[in-house]
Amino acid sequence: MNPIPRLSADDRRAQIIAAVTPAVLEHGSAITSRQLAEAAGVAEGTLFKAFGDKESLLTALAEQHMTDADAAASFESDSLDELVTTLVSVLVERMRFMFQLAMALGPIAQRVAEERREEFEQSKFWIAAHFQPFESQLRVTPLVAAELVRSLAWAAAAGWGEAEPVSSAHDIIQVLLHGIVSSDDRDPSAGTPATASALETQKV
Known part of the structure; x- marks a missing residue:
């Protein structure tokens, strides 16, 4: 043996x-x-x-x-829609975990986060690299697209201090792919959200 x-x-x-x-x-x-x-x-x-x-x-x-080593893994995406869906889902989940960790560890997490600030700032470049193959389909540069995805994912994960986050990962995906303005001639394949956001639920 x-x-x-x-x-x-x-x-x-x-x-x-x-x-x-x-x-x-x-x-x-x-x-x-x-x-x-x-x-x-x-x-x-x-x-x-x-x-x-x-x-x-x-x-x-x-x-x-608090490292982007795992998050920076390559995503095999055949379309821009698939890439955005995967990226946003991964980033929102990861950032929510980071917020939980920061709340749990307090000053320890804050100190480490400050030490890793430059690494976080660099994360937009690996996100942009994933957008590069679809550059011709973008209205902005891959780097701007990366910054927007990262910022919106961070906002959805943080919830702006709300007990129940208003926006969901699905909301972010819809806005990024189809815009914030409703249109009668929008792509029918966009469909309707499978799950209502917290704000929509509150209105009901």
Whole structure:
């Protein structure tokens, strides 16, 4: 029988971070070392050996999640509509998670976010790269399209502080693809939203 390979120190740290993330989102920075150990399924001593102390673990958690490495993955899109739908859905989900993380970790997340500000600013360039193949179909440059997508996704994710966000990812997709102004001769394939936005629900 072949022995089970031991995890490297970095892989072990990443495994622990993935395991404790739900607990951190639930309890915030007030989470105890004991709760972290229970969530990770290890002894407290193992946490201290891997990270040094609780704040170092929480900082490492924020640093691992506050990166665009995963979000920058290539999307195989056959059409502009498909690309916008995929991009907005991914960005809104990711940004909502980032807001949850910021609320949970407070000053720790704010410090890491400030350190990663330049990386966030650069994110519009990988988004623009996805628009490049469809440049002839755009009314603006790929970079402007990227900035608009990113800004609208951020607004939908943040909800402007509302308890119930007014706009949804679907709303953003419809506006980007078909505009904000209703028209009798608009593309019939646009259809109607499958799910009403919060604002539409409130009006009903």
